[in-house]
Amino acid sequence: MDFNFTEEQEMVRDGLSRLVREQYDWETRRSAVESDAGWRPEIWAQLAELGILGMPFSEEDGGFGGGAVDAMIVMEEFGKGLVVEPFLPTVVCAGGFLKHAGTDAQREEHIGGIVDGSRVYAFAYAEPRGRYDLADLQTTAKKDGDGYVLNGHKAVVVGAPWASHLVVTARTSGGQRERDGVSVFVVANDAEGVVRRDYPTVDGRRASEVYFENVSVPADALIGEEGGALPLVEQVADEAVAALCAEACGAMKVAHAMTVDYSRQRKQFGVPIGKFQVLQHRMVDMFTEYEQSVSMTYLATLKLDAPEKERKRTASAAKVRIGQAARFVGQEAIQIHGGMGMTDELAIGSYFKRLTILSSEFGDVDHHMKRHIALA
The missing domain is CATH 2.40.110.10 (Butyryl-CoA Dehydrogenase, subunit A, domain 2)
Known part of the structure; x- marks a missing residue:
């Protein structure tokens, strides 16, 4: 199976990565989150201009002919920057209902508003x-x-x-x-x-x-x-789970990189703590959890078009694995940073909080473990 992304997908990833890096730095995000609005409508408008909001929709619906893999790419980049703008509820969830079951009139009315950024769901x-x-x-x-x-x-x-x-x-x-x-x-x-x-x-x-x-x-x-409509709701929920797994992968990647960087700067007994073998092992474990999560996210995303039972089992398996990994990576990052990791002065605390919530959103580990077993 070819796991390489298309040239267009790589271009989207690069452009979105640059946008998040340049316009969604930690201090800017914190200011937006603490503002009365709580988000940046200008970023939402920019995402619409770049075609990000229309990527997963067909050309007939005014989109750009993408699908779940494109949504996965977007969510992973959003996870790296802890982007709060409502791509998941608007594009993945509302857009999913409209794509799968909306009438022609409903798709024309609502998807057009999603693509141009004028409507948020x-x-x-x-x-x-x-x-x-x-x-x-x-x-x-x-x-x-x-x-x-x-x-x-x-x-x-x-x-x-x-x-x-x-x-x-x-x-x-x-x-x-x-x-x-x-x-x-x-x-x-x-x-x-x-x-x-x-x-x-x-x-x-x-x-x-x-x-x-x-x-x-x-x-x-x-x-x-x-x-x-319950089968439809379950299908959209599984698509949301796959997207959340991608977001978690992006957040875990940055949390791991921040932890490695901090271990090279923080000194104890006159040497960087990254020199201590026990901490090196813990950071390797964090990286292993991240890599396994990426594999499970790819699998869950590619199985969204599979028969219902297979789709459900794979989505639940991914949510279990990523939920466990997100919790582990977040907690290890805080442990290595120490108490100051939970302060608002360091970004790692916010990554920990988001990873903790991600592990329970649309079903926690226990729920999806039971669901996976019941579908065996």
Whole structure:
């Protein structure tokens, strides 16, 4: 199998790497995260101008004919710079729903806005008692004439404070945890009855608790089949998992490089701590975890088009391996840096926080281990 990237993909990687390096340095990122907005809309506009937001979409939808591998490249570079702009919820998640199940009218309306950067989306799927079960929904969507009325509460909706629209999972029929009866809707973030409580997350992003109080949406807000959308939700979630694995690889690579560099500068007993063999072994272990994570990320990305069972098992296997590796690399980096590694003065603390959150986003290690075993 050929694992070489195309010339176009390498050009995109180089250009995006330069953008992150030159315009997303540590101090600039920290200033953006601590600002009232919490992100840099000008960076989002620049990503649109460079075609990054349109890469994974087909040319028929106004994109550039890429796919999951292109999204993987972008997410890895974003991981290196701890980019907070909402590429995952907007392009990977919302874009995934529209690509796989959107009508022609829906794709024309929404994907065009994603590609040109005028629309930002958040994926409202998690609920306070859901425990990573995508079918465990108390949010309801009841028929009302030609449309629907939504009621419920979605937790930790990442990117919602910046979003123009929300992609919402809701139950249109069936019991709370039944596979049948799950539907997906696009809802304007400023629709009447949508109430948000916004807050910063520990890893520097922004999220919201979103409450739907008799929110009316038209019939064309429904994406895919009414009551039969759970396989679609699972497919998009697996695509998000693969993208998160790529982001984790980028963050681990930088965390390892920072740790090696610090070990060459920090002296103890008159010599750099990098001279101590026990620390050398630990940094080699960090590098090994990173390399294994890259391999698993490639596998998960390439298997996104495989049959459902194979796709699910591979995505879960990757999430387990990368979740373990992210936790290990982050903790080892902090251990070698010492207590000052957790201060805001050093970037490594933020990499540790992001890697810790990445290990649990869209399902933690235990959840995906159980899922992988159940699919055996």
